[in-house]
Amino acid sequence: MHLPDFEAWAMFACVVEHRSFSAAAQTLGVSKATVSKAISRLEARLGTALFHRTSRRLTLTDSGRALAEQAQRILAEGQAAEEQALESARAPTGLVRLAAPMTFGVRHVAPALADFMLAHPGIEVDLHLSDARVDIVAEGIDIALRIADLPDSSLRARRLSAVSSHVVASPGYLERHGTPTHPAQLADHACFGYTNIANPTWTFQGPGGEQAAVRVVGPLSTNNGEAMVPALKAGVGIARLPDFIVDPEIKKGELVKILNDWRAPPVALHLLTPPSARRPARVELLISWLSERFRNICDPGDTGPGFRGTVD
Structure with a gap:
């Protein structure tokens, strides 16, 4: 059984939300290179580009737009699952x-x-x-x-x-x-x-x-x-x-x-x-x-x- 690359999906969702590799990396507390490698890994696995990259602009491809909502859902459900597991021990933040x-x-x-x-x-x-x-x-x-x-x-x-x-x-x-x-x-x-x-x-x-x-x-x-x-x-x-x-x-x-x-x-x-x-x-x-x-x-x-x- 080949598990989905959940980390890469979550990083993709974060890049979509912040419209920047650097901003996503800062939010996640990782390096920009880590985010870039995760996106490249996901693109290789899916066999399609998710972003158009230039020196000044980052935009979603058609495939990226089609998958963005699913990625955001994966990230949101993962965060929600963790919070539900922790909420009995602390107040929600x-x-x-x-x-x-x-x-x-x-x-x-x-x-x-x-x-x-x-x-x-x-x-x-x-x-x-x-x-x-x-x-x-x-x-x-x-x-x-x-x-x-x-x-x-x-x-x-x-x-x-x-x-x-x-x-x-x-x-x-x-x-x-x-x-x-x-x-x-x-x-x-x-x-x-x-x-x-x-x-x-x-x-x-x-x-x-x-x-x-x-x-x-x-x-x-x-x-x-x-x-x-x-x-x-x-x-x-x-x-x-x-x-x-x-x-x-x-x-x-x-x-x-x-x-x-x-x-x-x-x-x-x-x-x-x-x-x-x-x-x-x-x-x-x-x-x-x-x-x-x-x-x-x-x-x-x-x-x-x-x-x-x-x-x-």
Whole structure:
């Protein structure tokens, strides 16, 4: 029986993550030559090059890209197995990489992490905040929080909370331009665009199940919903945003919900992890913490079914 070269696979995964032989060697505490020999050994065994190497750049070959996810899975499962064996003897330690949407991350994730790190001082968190979609496998992310209607994929997803959104504008804007009573009327208004969604069409379901779709245009486009709020309050236009962004302004009367009989497509807050079933104890702890903290946070009336398959 010829065993796989697990060390070489792990070093390959580390080079992919750090995009450098030198950085991988430093992380692993070995020489650059040791890493280089391991990659060459693995390439010889597989009969294919994994990297294109030049004096200035290191890039994956097609074969390398195809094998990178499997290598990262091998490394993650090996680390998780060791940590599970050791966790009974010591408290979990190490780094967890977490990705979250910008506004939700600042308002909710950051406070939750402060409490988590006080409770688990040996665990470090690398928090990535962005409204752009993140490839959590390619970026080496352990946990991602995502607000979306998720398509099927190989990732594991836990639904934490429904997220409601509303079409909103300032009282001043509505006084000057009128209040739309049907989604089709939005085509005649200044509507803000969310650039992380390629299609600028807003869809709705209305009374009696009526469907409506309208292509919106306006003077402001941005990749972050919270950035729309000052222009909304100033009366520049109309936006469709989740409640957790606009609720404070609605309560103060600075923004008004319109088209209340019409509902946007349902979305939810999900917690995503890579497909491997084995995770380090530190990652499991943060998953449990976030799941408890954010269950039904955006919709107290929603029970949320927990893990519901493998979606992205």
